[in-house]
Amino acid sequence: xxxxxxxxRGKEMVDYVADxxxxxxxxxxxxxxxxxxxxxxxxxxxxxxxESFEDVFKDIEKIIMPGVTxxxxxxxxxxxxxxxxxxxxxxxxxxxxxxCVGFSWGSASEATLISLLAARTKxxxxxxxxxxxxxxxxxxxxxxxxxxxxxxxxxxRAALIGAVKIKNVPSDDTFSVCGSxxxxxLDEDKAAGLIPFFFCATLGTTPCCSFDKLLELxxxxxxxxxxxxxxxxxxxxxxxxxxxxxxxxxxxFADSFNFNPHKWLLVNFxxxxxxxxxxxxxxxxxxxxxxxxxxxxxxxxxVTDYRHVRLxxxxxHLVLQDERFEICAEVVLGLVCFRLKEQSxxxxxxxxxxxxxxxxxxxxxxxxxxxxxxSKKLHLQGxxxxxxxxxxxxxxxxxxxINEAKKIHLVPCHLREKFVLRFAICSRTVESAHINxxxxxxxxxxxxxxxxxxxxxxxxx
Amino acid sequence: xxxxxxxxRGKEMVDYVADxxxxxxxxxxxxxxxxxxxxxxxxxxxxxxxESFEDVFKDIEKIIMPGVTxxxxxxxxxxxxxxxxxxxxxxxxxxxxxxCVGFSWGSASEATLISLLAARTKxxxxxxxxxxxxxxxxxxxxxxxxxxxxxxxxxxRAALIGAVKIKNVPSDDTFSVCGSxxxxxLDEDKAAGLIPFFFCATLGTTPCCSFDKLLELxxxxxxxxxxxxxxxxxxxxxxxxxxxxxxxxxxxFADSFNFNPHKWLLVNFxxxxxxxxxxxxxxxxxxxxxxxxxxxxxxxxxVTDYRHVRLxxxxxHLVLQDERFEICAEVVLGLVCFRLKEQSxxxxxxxxxxxxxxxxxxxxxxxxxxxxxxSKKLHLQGxxxxxxxxxxxxxxxxxxxINEAKKIHLVPCHLREKFVLRFAICSRTVESAHINxxxxxxxxxxxxxxxxxxxxxxxxx
Numbered sequence: 001x002x003x004x005x006x007x008x009r010g011k012e013m014v015d016y017v018a019d020x021x022x023x024x025x026x027x028x029x030x031x032x033x034x035x036x037x038x039x040x041x042x043x044x045x046x047x048x049x050x051e052s053f054e055d056v057f058k059d060i061e062k063i064i065m066p067g068v069t070x071x072x073x074x075x076x077x078x079x080x081x082x083x084x085x086x087x088x089x090x091x092x093x094x095x096x097x098x099x100c101v102g103f104s105w106g107s108a109s110e111a112t113l114i115s116l117l118a119a120r121t122k123x124x125x126x127x128x129x130x131x132x133x134x135x136x137x138x139x140x141x142x143x144x145x146x147x148x149x150x151x152x153x154x155x156x157r158a159a160l161i162g163a164v165k166i167k168n169v170p171s172d173d174t175f176s177v178c179g180s181x182x183x184x185x186l187d188e189d190k191a192a193g194l195i196p197f198f199f200c201a202t203l204g205t206t207p208c209c210s211f212d213k214l215l216e217l218x219x220x221x222x223x224x225x226x227x228x229x230x231x232x233x234x235x236x237x238x239x240x241x242x243x244x245x246x247x248x249x250x251x252x253f254a255d256s257f258n259f260n261p262h263k264w265l266l267v268n269f270x271x272x273x274x275x276x277x278x279x280x281x282x283x284x285x286x287x288x289x290x291x292x293x294x295x296x297x298x299x300x301x302x303v304t305d306y307r308h309v310r311l312x313x314x315x316x317h318l319v320l321q322d323e324r325f326e327i328c329a330e331v332v333l334g335l336v337c338f339r340l341k342e343q344s345x346x347x348x349x350x351x352x353x354x355x356x357x358x359x360x361x362x363x364x365x366x367x368x369x370x371x372x373x374x375s376k377k378l379h380l381q382g383x384x385x386x387x388x389x390x391x392x393x394x395x396x397x398x399x400x401x402i403n404e405a406k407k408i409h410l411v412p413c414h415l416r417e418k419f420v421l422r423f424a425i426c427s428r429t430v431e432s433a434h435i436n437x438x439x440x441x442x443x444x445x446x447x448x449x450x451x452x453x454x455x456x457x458x459x460x461x
Numbered sequence: 462x463x464x465x466x467x468x469x470r471g472k473e474m475v476d477y478v479a480d481x482x483x484x485x486x487x488x489x490x491x492x493x494x495x496x497x498x499x500x501x502x503x504x505x506x507x508x509x510x511x512e513s514f515e516d517v518f519k520d521i522e523k524i525i526m527p528g529v530t531x532x533x534x535x536x537x538x539x540x541x542x543x544x545x546x547x548x549x550x551x552x553x554x555x556x557x558x559x560x561c562v563g564f565s566w567g568s569a570s571e572a573t574l575i576s577l578l579a580a581r582t583k584x585x586x587x588x589x590x591x592x593x594x595x596x597x598x599x600x601x602x603x604x605x606x607x608x609x610x611x612x613x614x615x616x617x618r619a620a621l622i623g624a625v626k627i628k629n630v631p632s633d634d635t636f637s638v639c640g641s642x643x644x645x646x647l648d649e650d651k652a653a654g655l656i657p658f659f660f661c662a663t664l665g666t667t668p669c670c671s672f673d674k675l676l677e678l679x680x681x682x683x684x685x686x687x688x689x690x691x692x693x694x695x696x697x698x699x700x701x702x703x704x705x706x707x708x709x710x711x712x713x714f715a716d717s718f719n720f721n722p723h724k725w726l727l728v729n730f731x732x733x734x735x736x737x738x739x740x741x742x743x744x745x746x747x748x749x750x751x752x753x754x755x756x757x758x759x760x761x762x763x764v765t766d767y768r769h770v771r772l773x774x775x776x777x778h779l780v781l782q783d784e785r786f787e788i789c790a791e792v793v794l795g796l797v798c799f800r801l802k803e804q805s806x807x808x809x810x811x812x813x814x815x816x817x818x819x820x821x822x823x824x825x826x827x828x829x830x831x832x833x834x835x836s837k838k839l840h841l842q843g844x845x846x847x848x849x850x851x852x853x854x855x856x857x858x859x860x861x862x863i864n865e866a867k868k869i870h871l872v873p874c875h876l877r878e879k880f881v882l883r884f885a886i887c888s889r890t891v892e893s894a895h896i897n898x899x900x901x902x903x904x905x906x907x908x909x910x911x912x913x914x915x916x917x918x919x920x921x922x
Contacts, residue, residue, distance in 0.1 A: 001547040003479045003482060003547070004479075006479050007475055007476060009551055010472075010475030010479070010550070010551060010554070011472045013551050013554045013555060014468055014471030014475060017471070017554060017558030018465075018467050020558055022464045053548075056548075060555065068559055068561055070559075070561075079667075080667065080695045081695075081724050081725060082562045083722070083726055084557065084560040084729045086467035086470070086471075087462050087517075088557075088729040089467070089554070089729065090467070090470055090471060091729075092553065093471070093557075094478065096549075096550045096553045096554075097477070097481055097482060097550065098531075098533075099533055099545040100531075135602060136602065136624075137598050137599060137601055140598055140602070140624055141597065141598025141599075161623070162624065163597075163601055163624050174790070175876060204793075206874070207790075207876055207883065208796065208874065208883075209792075209794050210790060234541045234542075234794070234796075235793075235794055238770070244793075261544070262543055262544050263541050263543060263544055264542060264544060264769075264795075265544055266544045266546035266548070266889065267546075268545045268546075268549045268550065285621070308725075309699070329635070329636055329668075329670065329671060330671070332665075332670055332696075333695070333699050333705070334670075334725075335665075335669065413668035413669065415668055415669055422668065422669075
């Protein structure tokens with residue numbers, strides 16, 4: 001694509017983006033697809049011949065959009081807003097055009113850090129099982145990472161962040177690290193009681209584009225339980241050329257590998273591709289799953305402006321007018337936490353399998369109890385009088401029905417032991433009418449939910 | 462700006478970017494400005510009334526471009542390439558338009574991590590000076606970080622990465638952490654021999670947008686040498702409104718503060734603004750300055766395609782044809798390391814201040830020695846015969862003259878003790894003619910450098 005075609009395609013893209021944002025409320029806010037939907041829709045390998053831009057463009061609606069959660073939809077009330085605006089889009093176009101890399105800490109550096117941290121966790125666990133007499137702090141104090149004296153400064157920084165020692169392995173006359181140099185340092189350090197755990201090999205060093213000798217280094221690392229990370233930030237792109245692929249020999253010994261398509265594959269900064277041999281090593285080192293991230297989303301959201309504090313109070317007011325619901329935390333900015341009210345009372349249960357309620361019971365109480373019995377959280381045997389409370393199951397069912405209807409999108413959170421629905425004002429384009437719609441929709445789904453379960457209950461009786 | 466204006470302005474921006482990239486070789490590759498040039502050119506505070514887009518647009522050439530290093534210029538040979546292409550620019554426009562946040566680890570999380578790591582370094586140094594009998598590993602094992610039980614999961618992850626303990630401080634009925642709750646946990650932990658070092662206060666928690674009580678927490682943290690970081694990722698934007706500013710009271714006790722303009726200030730993801738009370742705490746924790754980053758640039762570069770391996774060999778060939786120069790590392794991909802050759806021989810120096818050379822001396826030898834005497838690296842007294850070697854000063858002077866001429870841009874590196882010039886093929890648009898131009902330019906500057914110093918020398922004689 002030359003500049004002339006970019007002028008044409010760029011203007012088409014501006015119109016596409018404008019159309020998308022102008023009509024975003026017509027799209028279903030949350031997608032129907034399941035994780036993995038994309039794999040069968042794209043080719044197994046890169047094409048030998050380029051596709052036409054028209055064909056690539058068609059893939060946007062055919063392949064990409066069916067998988068998109070529309071964060072800028074006025075029906076998106078999940079997480080927190082992630083702003084955007086037309087001037088900000090223009091600024092990003094300019095930034096992309098200038099393409100000036102203003103950072104001193106980039107994407108390959110993060111890959112090195114992440115692999116070092118995963119190796120640290122893995123090694124600490126292994127040593128703890130082998131030598132239970134050592135505390136975690138004692139093990140940490142003995143860990144050593146290694147890299148060539150030609151390695152990028154980010155390796156040393158990764159060790160600083162990870163609070164582990166790092167040592168340079170001397171490179172040879174061609175500025176490459178060979179196996180004997182690594183072995184010498186390892187033998188000395190092991191004799192001194194240290195625990196070697198990580199080696200960062202470099203393919204294409206920053207100073208002079210030298211290549212560490214993977215075929216010699218890999219077997220040593222594997223034998224010594226040392227995580228071998230390969231930093232091929234620059235050179236990695238070259239390995240799509242057969243004539244350079246031999247430089248990659250020995251990659252089979254690596255635990256992780258990283259290269260930057262943004263350096264040599266015509267992708268704008270930043271784009272860093274990391275490969276890990278054993279996924280669980282990485283996931284195990286960092287896994288945390290708060291309720292609001294349980295679908296692997298980030299808690300940032302779309303666009304908002306300051307009207308949005310007023311809109312959240314509008315929603316709060318609607319919730320408070322419906323006595324089935326309660327507000328669960330003070331509404332200060334653009335977030336409303338609410339739920340179907342907690343139910344409490346007494347139930348009498350007979351061996352016939354039917355449940356009768358005291359006069360404080362509401363329709364939602366019966367739903368709640370049905371759900372609790374269904375989900376085996378409440379077992380009733382014989383004729384029993386029970387104190388009960390809690391409506392987490394009910395609110396879980398409400399949230400499920402809201403998100404399955406896909407008219408609006410919300411995520412939950414826990415406040416103490418309560419399962420709570422988070423209504424966050426997100427999109428810059430949310431108006432009062434969207435709030436009213438969202439509330440009517442939620443309210444209707446709540447009624448449907450309560451009614452269905454009541455009917456089921458009466459049918460049983 | 463509405464969608465209609467975006468269509469107009471977006472198309473103008475497409476043309477601006479196309480013009481910029483088509484004529485980038487006409488711009489001086491490296492800017493004339495000094496750090497800080499921007500400050501007097503922009504307003505001290507945000508305007509009360511918006512500027513017209515025309516005025517904002519004019520600022521691109523007037524204010525931004527004079528400070529830009531043109532990474533995509535065919536005269537940019539520094540660092541490594543940072544790719545970009547017209548299709549990639551189109552893809553970025555689409556991504557910006559969709560604005561879907563696909564991450565589970567975002568910008569405010571990084572701010573928390575960075576502040577925790579800076580606090581860790583600061584505390585370890587302080588404790589080491591107070592109690593020299595403790596090893597770093599022993600101190601690490603006693604460090605504890607704290608955050609509200611309502612804090613974002615990224616705080617816990619930061620502690621995992623930083624390899625320090627973390628404890629939840631119970632929040633009160635309004636889901637806020639108050640001073641007494643923190644004090645209770647601190648007292649228990651200090652009694653158990655632990656070292657509290659970091660507290661992450663949250664303004665606007667993710668689950669329910671609650672606010673920790675800074676006015677109570679801040680003085681406790683300051684008294685106990687605990688770094689207080691404020692995570693105001695979501696709520697921070699609201700403090701531009703006077704009616705919400707009271708929520709920020711107590712910020713004066715904080716060591717660091719972060720908020721995400723991309724959540725509520727109409728800036729596309731991601732944009733996170735971090736403030737640190739004492740810059741040196743942060744810089745001290747991470748400072749590493751390899752030669753190629755000495756201007757705080759990142760080692761990524763611009764666009765390249767595979768022709769570029771051939772172009773680097775073309776440059777290598779030109780260097781090898783000039784006997785004043787040498788190649789310093791094997792040229793495999795798109796990087797050529799070269800320098801003016803090392804000089805060696807004997808000199809005879811007399812008290813008259815003049816230097817005479819043996820017959821192996823070349824013109825560059827005299828330049829080298831003048832430079833070494835000038836820079837006080839070589840002191841000659843009386844009549845002396847000296848063995849000498851090394852031409853780092855000469856190559857430093859050559860690089861300086863290349864980068865001061867601003868026709869092309871290169872960065873250096875060290876290979877062993879040698880100061881070496883790195884010529885990296887970066888721009889997608891580099892052609893054979895640019896390589897020839899660059900080499901002629903370098904060669905001419907080298908001749909000028911050698912000649913100037915020879916003349917100076919002869920004048921002295």
